[in-house]
Amino acid sequence: MLTKRIIPCLDVRDGRVVKGVNFEGIADVASPLEMAEFYNESGADELVFYDITASHEGRALFADVLREVANRVFIPLMVGGGVSSLADFDRVLKAGADKVSVNSGALANPDLIDEAARRYGNQCVVLSMDVKRVDGEFMVFAKGGRVNTGRKMADWLDEGTARGVGEIVVNSIDTDGVRGGFDLPMLKAVCAATSVPVVASGGAGKKEDFLELFQNTTVTAGLAASIFHFKELEISELKHYLREDGIEMRI
Numbered sequence: 001m002l003t004k005r006i007i008p009c010l011d012v013r014d015g016r017v018v019k020g021v022n023f024e025g026i027a028d029v030a031s032p033l034e035m036a037e038f039y040n041e042s043g044a045d046e047l048v049f050y051d052i053t054a055s056h057e058g059r060a061l062f063a064d065v066l067r068e069v070a071n072r073v074f075i076p077l078m079v080g081g082g083v084s085s086l087a088d089f090d091r092v093l094k095a096g097a098d099k100v101s102v103n104s105g106a107l108a109n110p111d112l113i114d115e116a117a118r119r120y121g122n123q124c125v126v127l128s129m130d131v132k133r134v135d136g137e138f139m140v141f142a143k144g145g146r147v148n149t150g151r152k153m154a155d156w157l158d159e160g161t162a163r164g165v166g167e168i169v170v171n172s173i174d175t176d177g178v179r180g181g182f183d184l185p186m187l188k189a190v191c192a193a194t195s196v197p198v199v200a201s202g203g204a205g206k207k208e209d210f211l212e213l214f215q216n217t218t219v220t221a222g223l224a225a226s227i228f229h230f231k232e233l234e235i236s237e238l239k240h241y242l243r244e245d246g247i248e249m250r251i
Contacts, residue, residue, distance in 0.1 A: 005045035005221035008228045040073035042235045051081030063095040070096020101126040104142040117164030127165040132173040172202035179205025191218045
Protein backbone atom coordinates (compact mmCIF):
# COMPACT_ATOMS: atom_id res chain seq x y z
CA MET A 1 0.00 0.00 0.00
CA LEU A 2 1.32 3.45 -0.93
CA THR A 3 2.00 5.85 1.92
CA LYS A 4 -0.47 8.73 2.06
CA ARG A 5 0.79 12.27 2.60
CA ILE A 6 -0.31 15.12 4.84
CA ILE A 7 0.44 18.54 3.34
CA PRO A 8 -0.04 21.92 5.01
CA CYS A 9 -0.73 24.80 2.63
CA LEU A 10 0.59 28.30 3.13
CA ASP A 11 -1.38 30.95 1.24
CA VAL A 12 0.91 33.97 1.07
CA ARG A 13 -0.06 37.58 0.38
CA ASP A 14 2.26 40.56 0.82
CA GLY A 15 4.85 38.33 2.47
CA ARG A 16 2.46 36.97 5.13
CA VAL A 17 0.56 33.69 5.51
CA VAL A 18 -3.18 34.35 5.28
CA LYS A 19 -6.37 32.29 5.32
CA GLY A 20 -9.94 32.86 4.19
CA VAL A 21 -13.27 31.10 3.72
CA ASN A 22 -14.48 30.19 0.21
CA PHE A 23 -11.49 32.19 -1.09
CA GLU A 24 -12.82 35.36 0.64
CA GLY A 25 -12.51 37.12 4.00
CA ILE A 26 -8.71 36.89 4.08
CA ALA A 27 -7.08 37.18 7.52
CA ASP A 28 -3.42 37.42 8.55
CA VAL A 29 -1.95 34.33 10.26
CA ALA A 30 1.87 34.42 10.52
CA SER A 31 5.20 34.72 8.70
CA PRO A 32 5.95 32.12 5.98
CA LEU A 33 9.36 31.24 7.44
CA GLU A 34 7.97 30.77 10.95
CA MET A 35 5.18 28.53 9.64
CA ALA A 36 7.49 26.55 7.35
CA GLU A 37 9.90 25.78 10.18
CA PHE A 38 7.01 24.73 12.40
CA TYR A 39 5.70 22.28 9.80
CA ASN A 40 9.18 20.99 9.02
CA GLU A 41 9.49 19.99 12.67
CA SER A 42 5.90 18.73 12.94
CA GLY A 43 6.19 15.84 10.49
CA ALA A 44 4.58 17.34 7.39
CA ASP A 45 5.35 15.27 4.29
CA GLU A 46 5.47 18.27 2.00
CA LEU A 47 4.71 21.97 2.09
CA VAL A 48 2.70 24.01 -0.40
CA PHE A 49 3.19 27.73 -0.97
CA TYR A 50 0.63 29.68 -2.98
CA ASP A 51 1.16 33.36 -3.71
CA ILE A 52 -2.59 33.87 -3.80
CA THR A 53 -2.73 37.27 -5.49
CA ALA A 54 0.19 36.99 -7.93
CA SER A 55 -1.96 35.92 -10.91
CA HIS A 56 -4.72 38.41 -10.13
CA GLU A 57 -2.22 41.25 -9.78
CA GLY A 58 -0.16 40.14 -12.78
CA ARG A 59 3.17 40.01 -10.96
CA ALA A 60 5.95 37.54 -10.32
CA LEU A 61 5.89 35.06 -7.45
CA PHE A 62 7.71 35.75 -4.15
CA ALA A 63 11.09 34.12 -4.93
CA ASP A 64 12.84 35.91 -2.05
CA VAL A 65 10.54 34.38 0.57
CA LEU A 66 10.81 30.98 -1.08
CA ARG A 67 14.61 31.09 -1.15
CA GLU A 68 14.76 31.83 2.57
CA VAL A 69 12.35 28.99 3.38
CA ALA A 70 14.19 26.49 1.15
CA ASN A 71 17.40 27.21 3.02
CA ARG A 72 15.79 26.41 6.36
CA VAL A 73 13.45 23.45 5.80
CA PHE A 74 14.11 20.00 4.38
CA ILE A 75 10.78 18.68 3.15
CA PRO A 76 9.63 18.95 -0.49
CA LEU A 77 8.21 22.33 -1.48
CA MET A 78 5.43 22.79 -4.02
CA VAL A 79 5.06 26.40 -5.12
CA GLY A 80 2.47 28.21 -7.21
CA GLY A 81 0.96 31.58 -7.98
CA GLY A 82 1.69 33.76 -10.99
CA VAL A 83 3.52 31.00 -12.89
CA SER A 84 2.87 31.71 -16.56
CA SER A 85 6.11 30.94 -18.42
CA LEU A 86 9.15 28.68 -18.50
CA ALA A 87 11.12 31.59 -17.05
CA ASP A 88 8.81 31.48 -14.02
CA PHE A 89 9.41 27.74 -13.68
CA ASP A 90 13.15 28.30 -13.87
CA ARG A 91 13.10 31.10 -11.28
CA VAL A 92 10.94 29.17 -8.80
CA LEU A 93 12.92 25.94 -9.13
CA LYS A 94 16.22 27.80 -8.72
CA ALA A 95 14.80 29.49 -5.60
CA GLY A 96 14.30 26.06 -4.02
CA ALA A 97 10.98 24.60 -5.16
CA ASP A 98 10.82 20.87 -5.85
CA LYS A 99 7.55 21.11 -7.78
CA VAL A 100 5.80 23.99 -9.50
CA SER A 101 2.03 24.38 -9.49
CA VAL A 102 0.37 25.97 -12.50
CA ASN A 103 -3.19 27.21 -12.58
CA SER A 104 -4.21 30.45 -14.31
CA GLY A 105 -0.99 30.48 -16.36
CA ALA A 106 -1.73 27.05 -17.82
CA LEU A 107 -5.36 27.96 -18.50
CA ALA A 108 -4.16 30.97 -20.50
CA ASN A 109 -1.45 28.97 -22.27
CA PRO A 110 -1.93 25.17 -22.06
CA ASP A 111 1.28 24.61 -24.05
CA LEU A 112 3.13 25.70 -20.92
CA ILE A 113 2.38 22.27 -19.41
CA ASP A 114 4.00 20.41 -22.34
CA GLU A 115 6.99 22.73 -22.45
CA ALA A 116 7.65 22.53 -18.71
CA ALA A 117 7.21 18.74 -18.61
CA ARG A 118 9.73 18.33 -21.43
CA ARG A 119 12.29 20.67 -19.90
CA TYR A 120 12.00 19.84 -16.19
CA GLY A 121 10.26 16.45 -16.12
CA ASN A 122 6.65 15.53 -15.39
CA GLN A 123 7.38 15.19 -11.67
CA CYS A 124 8.02 18.95 -11.46
CA VAL A 125 4.72 19.99 -13.06
CA VAL A 126 1.60 20.13 -10.90
CA LEU A 127 -1.77 21.18 -12.27
CA SER A 128 -3.79 23.02 -9.63
CA MET A 129 -7.49 23.33 -10.35
CA ASP A 130 -9.87 25.64 -8.46
CA VAL A 131 -13.27 24.03 -8.97
CA LYS A 132 -16.79 25.17 -8.08
CA ARG A 133 -20.24 23.85 -8.85
CA VAL A 134 -22.14 25.98 -11.35
CA ASP A 135 -25.63 24.81 -12.35
CA GLY A 136 -24.75 21.27 -11.36
CA GLU A 137 -21.46 21.17 -13.30
CA PHE A 138 -17.94 21.14 -11.88
CA MET A 139 -16.41 24.27 -13.46
CA VAL A 140 -12.80 25.48 -13.40
CA PHE A 141 -12.07 28.96 -12.04
CA ALA A 142 -8.99 31.14 -12.54
CA LYS A 143 -7.36 34.16 -10.88
CA GLY A 144 -7.54 32.76 -7.36
CA GLY A 145 -11.10 31.53 -7.77
CA ARG A 146 -12.38 34.86 -9.08
CA VAL A 147 -13.10 34.05 -12.71
CA ASN A 148 -15.21 31.24 -14.19
CA THR A 149 -13.22 30.02 -17.18
CA GLY A 150 -16.21 28.27 -18.76
CA ARG A 151 -14.18 25.04 -18.81
CA LYS A 152 -15.62 21.89 -17.36
CA MET A 153 -13.38 20.19 -14.81
CA ALA A 154 -13.46 16.87 -16.68
CA ASP A 155 -12.29 18.48 -19.94
CA TRP A 156 -9.42 20.40 -18.31
CA LEU A 157 -8.41 17.31 -16.37
CA ASP A 158 -8.21 15.26 -19.56
CA GLU A 159 -6.18 17.92 -21.33
CA GLY A 160 -3.77 18.46 -18.45
CA THR A 161 -3.20 14.72 -18.11
CA ALA A 162 -2.56 14.35 -21.84
CA ARG A 163 -0.12 17.26 -21.81
CA GLY A 164 2.03 15.65 -19.12
CA VAL A 165 1.30 16.93 -15.62
CA GLY A 166 2.81 14.75 -12.90
CA GLU A 167 0.30 15.55 -10.17
CA ILE A 168 -3.08 17.25 -9.80
CA VAL A 169 -4.25 19.38 -6.88
CA VAL A 170 -8.02 19.77 -6.71
CA ASN A 171 -9.13 22.79 -4.70
CA SER A 172 -12.86 22.80 -3.97
CA ILE A 173 -14.02 26.41 -3.71
CA ASP A 174 -17.33 25.16 -2.29
CA THR A 175 -15.65 23.60 0.74
CA ASP A 176 -12.55 25.85 1.08
CA GLY A 177 -12.09 27.07 4.64
CA VAL A 178 -15.54 25.83 5.71
CA ARG A 179 -14.03 22.84 7.55
CA GLY A 180 -17.02 20.59 6.95
CA GLY A 181 -15.05 17.83 5.22
CA PHE A 182 -13.39 17.29 1.85
CA ASP A 183 -15.48 17.44 -1.32
CA LEU A 184 -15.73 13.68 -1.82
CA PRO A 185 -18.05 13.69 -4.88
CA MET A 186 -15.70 16.04 -6.71
CA LEU A 187 -12.61 14.07 -5.68
CA LYS A 188 -14.12 10.73 -6.66
CA ALA A 189 -14.89 12.16 -10.10
CA VAL A 190 -11.30 13.32 -10.53
CA CYS A 191 -9.74 10.08 -9.31
CA ALA A 192 -11.96 8.03 -11.63
CA ALA A 193 -10.89 10.11 -14.61
CA THR A 194 -7.09 10.06 -14.30
CA SER A 195 -4.20 7.82 -13.32
CA VAL A 196 -2.13 10.86 -12.27
CA PRO A 197 -1.71 11.24 -8.46
CA VAL A 198 -4.38 13.51 -6.97
CA VAL A 199 -4.04 15.81 -3.94
CA ALA A 200 -7.27 16.85 -2.20
CA SER A 201 -7.65 20.42 -0.96
CA GLY A 202 -10.44 22.32 0.74
CA GLY A 203 -12.67 21.44 3.68
CA ALA A 204 -10.64 19.66 6.36
CA GLY A 205 -11.98 20.45 9.82
CA LYS A 206 -11.12 17.42 11.96
CA LYS A 207 -9.03 14.27 11.85
CA GLU A 208 -12.04 12.16 10.84
CA ASP A 209 -12.24 14.16 7.59
CA PHE A 210 -8.84 12.81 6.54
CA LEU A 211 -9.83 9.25 7.41
CA GLU A 212 -13.00 9.59 5.36
CA LEU A 213 -10.97 11.05 2.51
CA PHE A 214 -8.45 8.20 2.36
CA GLN A 215 -11.02 5.47 2.93
CA ASN A 216 -13.40 6.69 0.21
CA THR A 217 -11.11 7.98 -2.54
CA THR A 218 -7.78 7.07 -4.11
CA VAL A 219 -6.17 10.48 -3.53
CA THR A 220 -2.51 10.32 -2.57
CA ALA A 221 -2.52 13.27 -0.18
CA GLY A 222 -4.71 15.54 1.92
CA LEU A 223 -3.89 19.24 1.93
CA ALA A 224 -5.17 21.66 4.58
CA ALA A 225 -4.45 25.04 6.12
CA SER A 226 -6.68 26.42 8.90
CA ILE A 227 -6.86 23.26 11.00
CA PHE A 228 -3.05 23.10 11.13
CA HIS A 229 -2.30 26.84 11.22
CA PHE A 230 -4.40 27.40 14.33
CA LYS A 231 -3.03 24.23 15.96
CA GLU A 232 -6.44 22.62 16.26
CA LEU A 233 -4.88 19.40 15.03
CA GLU A 234 -1.24 18.36 15.23
CA ILE A 235 0.14 16.54 12.20
CA SER A 236 1.82 13.86 14.33
CA GLU A 237 -1.46 13.21 16.14
CA LEU A 238 -3.29 12.97 12.82
CA LYS A 239 -0.78 10.55 11.36
CA HIS A 240 -0.93 8.21 14.34
CA TYR A 241 -4.73 8.30 14.24
CA LEU A 242 -4.78 7.43 10.54
CA ARG A 243 -2.23 4.65 10.91
CA GLU A 244 -4.28 3.08 13.70
CA ASP A 245 -7.21 2.98 11.25
CA GLY A 246 -5.19 1.23 8.56
CA ILE A 247 -4.01 4.19 6.49
CA GLU A 248 -0.30 3.87 5.68
CA MET A 249 1.59 6.91 6.95
CA ARG A 250 5.21 7.97 7.21
CA ILE A 251 5.79 8.71 10.90
